[in-house]
Amino acid sequence: MERKNAMKASEAVRLLDQIYSGERTLGRSDAGWKKAWEDIRGSFTGSQFYHLLQSRDLLEQTPEWLQAELKAESERILYQNMLIRAEQKKLFRAFEQEEIPLLVLKGIRMSERFFGHFAARPTTDIDVLVRPSDLERASALLKQLSFGDGETLDDDHFHLQFNKFYNNPMFPFLAVELHWSIMRSHHHETDLEALWSRTIPLTGYRYVRELNDEDTLYHTALHGFNHHMLSLKYIVDIAQVIDQTWDGFSYESLWNKARLDGNLAKLTAVLSLVYRLCPTLQWVKPLDRRIRWPFWSEQLMREAGVGIKSRRYYLFRLCSIFVTFDHTAAMLSHFKYLFLPPADYARSQFKEEQGGSLLSLYSRIYRQRLGHLLGRRARAGAKELDTP
Numbered sequence: 001m002e003r004k005n006a007m008k009a010s011e012a013v014r015l016l017d018q019i020y021s022g023e024r025t026l027g028r029s030d031a032g033w034k035k036a037w038e039d040i041r042g043s044f045t046g047s048q049f050y051h052l053l054q055s056r057d058l059l060e061q062t063p064e065w066l067q068a069e070l071k072a073e074s075e076r077i078l079y080q081n082m083l084i085r086a087e088q089k090k091l092f093r094a095f096e097q098e099e100i101p102l103l104v105l106k107g108i109r110m111s112e113r114f115f116g117h118f119a120a121r122p123t124t125d126i127d128v129l130v131r132p133s134d135l136e137r138a139s140a141l142l143k144q145l146s147f148g149d150g151e152t153l154d155d156d157h158f159h160l161q162f163n164k165f166y167n168n169p170m171f172p173f174l175a176v177e178l179h180w181s182i183m184r185s186h187h188h189e190t191d192l193e194a195l196w197s198r199t200i201p202l203t204g205y206r207y208v209r210e211l212n213d214e215d216t217l218y219h220t221a222l223h224g225f226n227h228h229m230l231s232l233k234y235i236v237d238i239a240q241v242i243d244q245t246w247d248g249f250s251y252e253s254l255w256n257k258a259r260l261d262g263n264l265a266k267l268t269a270v271l272s273l274v275y276r277l278c279p280t281l282q283w284v285k286p287l288d289r290r291i292r293w294p295f296w297s298e299q300l301m302r303e304a305g306v307g308i309k310s311r312r313y314y315l316f317r318l319c320s321i322f323v324t325f326d327h328t329a330a331m332l333s334h335f336k337y338l339f340l341p342p343a344d345y346a347r348s349q350f351k352e353e354q355g356g357s358l359l360s361l362y363s364r365i366y367r368q369r370l371g372h373l374l375g376r377r378a379r380a381g382a383k384e385l386d387t388p
Helices: 001-004 011-023 030-042 046-055 064-098 107-115 130-144 192-197 213-226 232-245 251-261 263-278 298-303 313-321 328-339 341-348 358-373
Strands: 102-105 126-129 160-163 174-179 208-210
Touching: 001 160, 011 030, 011 046, 011 232, 011 263, 030 046, 030 064, 030 298, 030 328, 046 064, 046 107, 046 232, 064 107, 064 174, 064 208, 064 328, 102 107, 107 232, 126 130, 126 208, 130 174, 213 251, 213 263, 232 263, 251 263, 251 298, 263 313, 298 313, 313 328
Parallel strands: 102 208, 126 174
Antiparallel strands: 102 126, 160 174
């Protein structure tokens, strides 16, 4: 059944599955390659596919024009990631010197560790996690490093964003997302101290740390859930972590951890989706739990990538509530968040000052949503207020 479902996948997803299958022939028509490139380009995963194909000696199996496109995208990411890596080293040294424990999330470190090259996946910021008790010290240190004041968010949120600006049109600013949790507070009950206790020091550091293999998959999957898996990059990241760490983690241990944290349904939904799209992963690391994520589709993923929120999108978001929460209380909290989002968060999305009528604010929110439901399409890149 999984292989049958895979036949309906897009050319880009089918190519990803072929990469993990060990196939030596990637044959498809030129039209097929063009369709694959459309999704790869639209999801900014060109550098990931370039390094995946190159590392498995499969790049020559693709047309020359596609090799050129993938290489150009990889070179663009190379320049950007070099600048970010230089700033990241300064940040790591500063936190180490001040003895502030810092946990590295995703970003360049993920590229190095799981894709084999610091420029193998695009990143536009530096994501790090600190303990809530260190948040004030960490914020002050970032300001000393010329990163601007953190953005004020609602109490349910889990990170602040600091920006450093450059006189460079190719790279105008760099953001640091300073996390103190991994998801919105009503989404989970994750034992963060237990997570910290399992971290390992980054080579050359004592206070700068990273997740072990199992927790990396756990966090990568939950990060994808935070964004509803509405980008090909989340599928590629999760598939690659599974492929590279299959012998370094246990699904039984992962399920038990997620159950204690109230994240079992979320984790199962995400991994089931990735395995359905890339059935070869079942041979890499068998998955023994599956659930369907209603109304998720690659077309929905493409539309979300250009800011389109269709009727199917809202149906997907509504139905997701019933399959991705472990407990009724969390489900009801998320209903409240979706239908009556925190006022300070909503105002920040509309770029409004604090104060003013709540009735007016929520009226604007629902006028926007009704416009989508009636068929008015959002302009590309528009933000939607119901994203966590």
